[in-house]
Amino acid sequence: MAAETNTPPSDFVIPDALPVLPLRDAVVLPLTMVPLAVGQPQSIRLVDDVMRGNRLLALVAQRDAKVESAKPEDLHRLGTAGVIHQFMRVPDGSVRIMVQGIERIRLTDFVSTDPYLVGRVEVAHDQAPGATEVDALRRAVLDIFRRLVEASPELPDELAVAADNVPDPLRVAYFVASVVPLDAAARQQILEMDAVGDKLRRLVDLLQRELAVRELGRKITSETEERLSKKQREYYLREQLRSIQRELGEEEDSNTEVAELRRRLEEAGLPEEARREADRELGRLGSLPPASPEHGMIVTYLDWMATLPWNKLTGGTIDMARARQVLDEDHYDLEKIKDRILEYLAVKKLREERA
Template sequence: MGVQPEGRRDQEESAVEIPEELPILPLRGVVVYPLTVVPLAVGQPRSIRLVDDTVLGKKLVGLVASKRPELEEPMPEDCYTIGTLALIQRLLRMPDGTMRILVMGLERIRIMEYTATQPYLKARVERHPETMTPGPELEALRRKTAELFARMVELVPGLPDQLGAMAMAVEDPKQLAYAVATYLRMSLQEAQEILELDDVAAKLHKLIALLTREIEVLELGRKIQSEAQAQVEKMQREFFLRQQLEAIRRELGEADEHQMEIEEFRRKIEEAGMPPEARREALRELDRMAKLPPASAEYGVIRTYLDWMVSLPWNKTTPDNLDIAHARQVLEEDHYGLQDVKERILEYLAVRKLKQERASQLEELETRDYIRRIREGAILCFVGPPGVGKTSLGQSIARAMGRKFTRIALGGIRDEAEIRGFRRTYVGAMPGRIIQALRRVESRNPVFMLDEVDKIGADWRGDPSSALLEVLDPEQNREFRDHYLDVPFDLSQVLFICTANQLDTIPAPLRDRMEIIFIPGYTETEKFHIAMGYLIPRQLRENGLMPGEITFTEAAVRRIIREYTREAGVRNLERAIGRVCRK
């Protein structure tokens, strides 16, 4: 596109003689203005024929815009009546059969009537000159238009900078209006409106409004681009700095902290001794974590999950002390009486010792049972009145067997998630108490005491006693699945000991899974021996007394038992002895 020089334009206008019948070339989506030079592509067969016939004559053609650009061959009713008389200056034939022509707009024309539609459109036309009233207002409009156009040229990357200077040098307001309209982005209707306006001042008013709008859009686009570029530059700068930091660390023999953490988790997963399913899940989560930025929330969730996975005692056990005499000695030292409980523990140890000694022989005689598995642990339930030593008996059993001891109190819990854990979809989710206790004790075969199992509640959050059915079932707890971990954990080697004051409040399915051992209240003789052998020495130590500073006679102890305590256990008896020591 270009602007026709003013001297040449005057010569062309004075020399042009419009033929009586002018070929009309409809344009699709473009308006050609007078006093401008515009390249056009011609591809329709009738348009190609029109150009061929025109270049053989005066090379004059009428250019009118089509109202409907989607039409390939517009008819007279589809074209605007105001157009431009143009001169075909150059013609270039393309290999695909189309043409490229360079036309120079001469002046405005109005179509009077169409005289032919075949082989192409022809019409009788008349000149339709613009009106222009010279004066200060017109000059001000010309200068403002040239100034805004120069500003627009600065903002559009594809336009040469010389265009702004050329526009400032154009003295003719009409020529400036058509030159600016040629380079300004606007709709077809707006472009045709500028062509059809008769007054040059009105054309400049319209162009100033369009230029102002376009400059606002371009400046906003440049602002957005500069902000985006600044962001990209910041990201590139951070990227280069991180690359340099990594290079420095590699030079110093250090690794990236994020990569170091990933590799550390991978090493811990390999060393944890997880079963295949748990290992696959841990590695899958580790791969997800490696692809996330450390600042993301999901990264922290996965990291906490992997911390739990690698810190659980998947294959850590404590060897059982199978010395029956040692176990009997420990149990007798810690508790007086309770023969049924002691006998059951000694039987458990004797059976494990016998199976260990005959392991090879039993392997040869073993019959394959694909449904029922060999039970390794035991599930006991001590039932008795308060104060008879049920809880302390669990610690004594762990000491006798050489195992670690852990205990959780179930009294009053009402949420099933306390046992089975919370799903990872919840904020702040964590495993249940069973898994937490095993992590603390760092062994998968401890003596695990579930205290006050008869006092578990139930409400809309679930029934914890139902969740215990899987934990306390020897056929199921080999693959206990906590909601948080969502992988099986083997509880079959745990020695579970439950305590209760009464059986009535324990649900029947849960009661059926436990071996019930009743611990009755103590007789007066048993209380006397417990007081002399255990309670009095402990109260002397707790009250800072030395042996010999206070002496309890048999008559005094029996009187305390008979007249000051009336209970099945010995808690009130120990309190009474403590009061005597403090006097």
């Protein structure tokens, strides 16, 4: 993880030309320490040569992280001059380095592309801030950063303490931007802003958005855990209820009742849609205790379904007068519905007579 360094930029003199190390999906900011993995052959040779010299190099982000061998046109023009503090070669042939960002630099030209990129550079000084506004922005950044650290288990509390102890607004901007989970594009945007106030203002926006995402994620996690806890409680209670039913001998009675209803429904020859509904209710019935009010309602409903004459035909002709009499005796009002039924019967009778 990146961390602030107390080494001032003035300790280093930036030469007119520097070897350029292209960075894929990473941005090194001034005044920070960042670990980097180097795997491209030309980049490894660059690091080897730099380690034999003054250890200074230009750290410049690629415009497209998918490009493996970056050319001058693949790089941003604004980067960071850095110095290598630690170097380690690993068994797979790649190297690991710890670099310290020193100053913002601008690539003005390339003096060499083989065996690696060497660019002509000039220091791009950050604009001096206006005291009052920038101090207010610095405090806003620190406040949101503190809340973000509290909401992020992967960010140690010491980071908030370290940021609070940094008085310089520029150092605060670079330090916070280097440790919070920002993508390379956001860090590059902060690097390219000349005014310190603009860097802090942009950082406030990014931190607020990240904090909102974290808080929403925490809320979703809490609600999910609450739902799972509720389901677990229901499961344990249901198991306890089944145990009690077994002790009282009610479980066997309930299973027998469900089996009997299932047998009767199978014999009734229900059509497919009615059968699906009956199976759904049988499943509900099996999970309910006999003392439940719903238990009795479902039993009555399924019993009614089992007694309906699904496959029995009466035959004979349709008696319209008798049909009207039955509808009036069994159903009060509902005239529109009864008229619709009678219309259906009349059409059916007419078809039978014509046949």
